[in-house]
Amino acid sequence: MGLIRPLRIAIKTPLDMTGIDILLIVATLGAAIIGIIFLPKLGLPSNQIEIYQNNRIYGRYDLRHNKIIEVPGPLGSTCVEIKSGAARIISSPCPHKICVGMAPIGNKGDFLLCLPNGVLVKWGAQTSDVDAVSR
Amino acid sequence: MTDQIGRLSRIGLFLALATVIHTAEALLPITIAWFRFGFANIITLAALFLYGFKEAAFITLGRIFLGSILSGTLGSPAFILSLSGGITAVAIMGIAKSFGPRVFSIIGVSVLGAIAHYAGQLFGAYEIIIKNEAIFLLAPFMLLSGAITGVMNGIAAKFLVERFRSTMSVRD
Numbered sequence: 001m002g003l004i005r006p007l008r009i010a011i012k013t014p015l016d017m018t019g020i021d022i023l024l025i026v027a028t029l030g031a032a033i034i035g036i037i038f039l040p041k042l043g044l045p046s047n048q049i050e051i052y053q054n055n056r057i058y059g060r061y062d063l064r065h066n067k068i069i070e071v072p073g074p075l076g077s078t079c080v081e082i083k084s085g086a087a088r089i090i091s092s093p094c095p096h097k098i099c100v101g102m103a104p105i106g107n108k109g110d111f112l113l114c115l116p117n118g119v120l121v122k123w124g125a126q127t128s129d130v131d132a133v134s135r
Numbered sequence: 136m137t138d139q140i141g142r143l144s145r146i147g148l149f150l151a152l153a154t155v156i157h158t159a160e161a162l163l164p165i166t167i168a169w170f171r172f173g174f175a176n177i178i179t180l181a182a183l184f185l186y187g188f189k190e191a192a193f194i195t196l197g198r199i200f201l202g203s204i205l206s207g208t209l210g211s212p213a214f215i216l217s218l219s220g221g222i223t224a225v226a227i228m229g230i231a232k233s234f235g236p237r238v239f240s241i242i243g244v245s246v247l248g249a250i251a252h253y254a255g256q257l258f259g260a261y262e263i264i265i266k267n268e269a270i271f272l273l274a275p276f277m278l279l280s281g282a283i284t285g286v287m288n289g290i291a292a293k294f295l296v297e298r299f300r301s302t303m304s305v306r307d
Contacts, residue, residue: 018237
């Protein structure tokens with residue numbers, strides 16, 4: 001019975017945890033529970049848009065705060081409106097107003113583009129598409 | 136001389152074991168993307184307590200490189216995360232152990248190692264790959280899992296160390 005002997009040794013071995021061990025485990029569990037409850041309420045910036053003017057970053061904006069941003073361009077200024085978690089272009093000096101007709105963005109991969117005025121509004125700041133599972 | 140050879144072969148055995156565990160754990164069907172049992176850390180812990188910090192660091196780095204070659208992730212983002220987690224974990228465990236057995240037993244060292252591994256991974260992922268503060272929302276869940284897997288692995292490592300000491304004449 002080669003398997004049983006090590007098991008019996010294992011069961012008979014006392015754990016010998018120190019007081020600091022137990023304190024550490026309790027503190028970690030406590031911090032985890034507090035974190036799970038309170039951290040989402042702090043609201044980390046997860047939903048952002050990036051505005052580019054002629055391929056240069058013009059600004060990053062949080063989608064949770066309603067705001068109107070005027071982006072200057074070669075034709076004049078393009079107005080981007082952030083309202084209830086979505087962004088859209090409300091006015092632009094371009095000739096065909098195609099950008100004004102685009103649907104509001106609020107999801108990953110969405111974008112708004114006003115080509116004549118060189119304005120690009122992209123969802124999701126500072127993320128890249130790298131995905132992996134580590135071992 | 137024979138002592139040296141015995142020591143070398145046992146460290147080699149530990150490295151082989153750690154590599155196999157590291158690779159085999161990758162095959163476990165777990166749906167939570169960031170969750171790991173970290174069974175390979177049992178071997179690092181045993182090496183730390185039986186031999187010392189240098190040997191534990193050698194086994195950790197060795198198993199990450201060898202395990203990544205075996206699972207085909209060498210050089211990928213997954214490998215970078217493994218490496219950042221592994222280095223942080225072994226460094227913190229070495230420091231924790233140096234306080235002596237009265238401060239942290241092997242189980243406490245294991246819990247600290249598990250938390251350090253997650254912390255290292257999280258910062259590695261933030262600095263190199265994701266660059267979005269939202270990933271820190273995972274931190275409390277990682278603390279929870281670190282405490283649980285840390286205790287499990289610590290108990291396993293304790294039994295391994297005792298068994299090793301009782302059957303072989305290991306010199307520290």
